[in-house]
Amino acid sequence: MLTYALKRIAQTVPTFIALVALTFFALRLVPGDPVEVRVGEHGISPERLAEFRHQLGLDLPVWQQFLHYLWQILHGDFGISVVSQQSVLSEFFARFPATIELSAVSLVLAVGLGVPLGIVAALSRGTFVDYTVTALAVIGNSMPIFWWGILLVLLVSLKLDLTPVDGRIDNVAYYFDPDQTTGFMLWDSFWSDQDGAFLSALSHLILPSIVLGTIPLAVIMRITRSAMLEVLGEDYVRTARAKGLSPLRVVGLHALRNALIPVVTAIGLMVGTLIAGAVQTETVFSWPGIGKWLIDSFNRRDYPALQGGVLIISILVTLVNLSVDLLYGIINPRISHGR
DSSP states (O other): OHHHHHHHHHHHHHHHHHHHHHHHHHHHTSSOOHHHHHHTTSOOOHHHHHHHHHHHTTTSOHHHHHHHHHHHHHTTOOOBOTTTOSBHHHHHHHHHHHHHHHHHHHHHHHHHHHHHHHHHHHHTTTSHHHHHHHHHHHHHHHOOHHHHHHHHIIIIIIISOOSOSSSSSOTTTOOOOGGGOOSOHHHHHHTTTOTTHHHHHHHHHHHHHHHHHHHHHHHHHHHHHHHHHHHHTSHHHHHHHHTTOOHHHIIIIIIHHHHHHHHHHHHHHHHHHHHHHHHHHHHHTTOOSHHHHHHHHHHTTOHHHHHHHHHHHHHHHHHHHHHHHHHHHHHSHHHHTTO
16 A cells, blocks of 8 residues: 555656646746736836846746746745735635635535435436436536526526625625634634624525536436446345345445445546636636636736646645545555556
8 A cells, every 4th residue: 555655646746747837838828918917008118127027037038937937836936926916825825715615515515415316316227216317417517607607696696586696705794803714704604703694604605506516416426326336236235135134234334335436536536627617606606716816817917826826726636636546545455456
């Protein structure tokens, strides 16, 4: 297991270098000039323009800019935002809790509904229940996030007036001391001792989490159904049934553990899907997280912020995938032994 873990960790090193190179050079192909963003619509002398370019390192050849950026990254420096003049790292982690909270609730929703529905569909194979669950999974997996979000806002928020349209809480009614908050609105509102604050935060979270969790829910449902059908056909499951064990014990003790292996892998790989979906979901619901921050940075051509944000997300996704691989090796020891 230790050799397997060290080998997987070593494999992430070239992945990190490739991520830095891909992020850096891809953003150099995007039209726009960060110096023009910093200057704005006002005129500027050529000397001042050259000074700005020197401050941002844009007067150097591209390969030197890349080596300088790589050196900065190795020292934990992800640059300075052109617009706010704040550290990219501090801006990223100031918005990170909002995205984590939304993604976590969406993932809990997806796993909490997807696994049981997948099991029910597998146990009811060929019935109306199986066809209904499978059809819902196909529809959910095909649903465009942006369209689905706008549809729910129109129906649930504007037509039925059941949930708020945007934001994380009713900012007019509630106030939180920035020095005493964690950034996780559910937690902060619960401990704020302000009547109705938690319910307000929860109501703001309902629609975004449904929208963001729809595709992961559909994927988990389909994978659980397929894995459970495969496991139910194994010899050891038939042996357990022949011994007279109850269906609940056969499924819960013998089938479910092995059926969950591909589900755990899929959940790890969904982190990237959640982040990509968060960009669209946070834009629809004006959710002040990383996704909306990246879109705003792109619209303002704030390339240091965009470059640093994409890279940090890529590193986090890679680390999560590494953790899933190690967990996979623990659940199924044959993987760690290369079998």
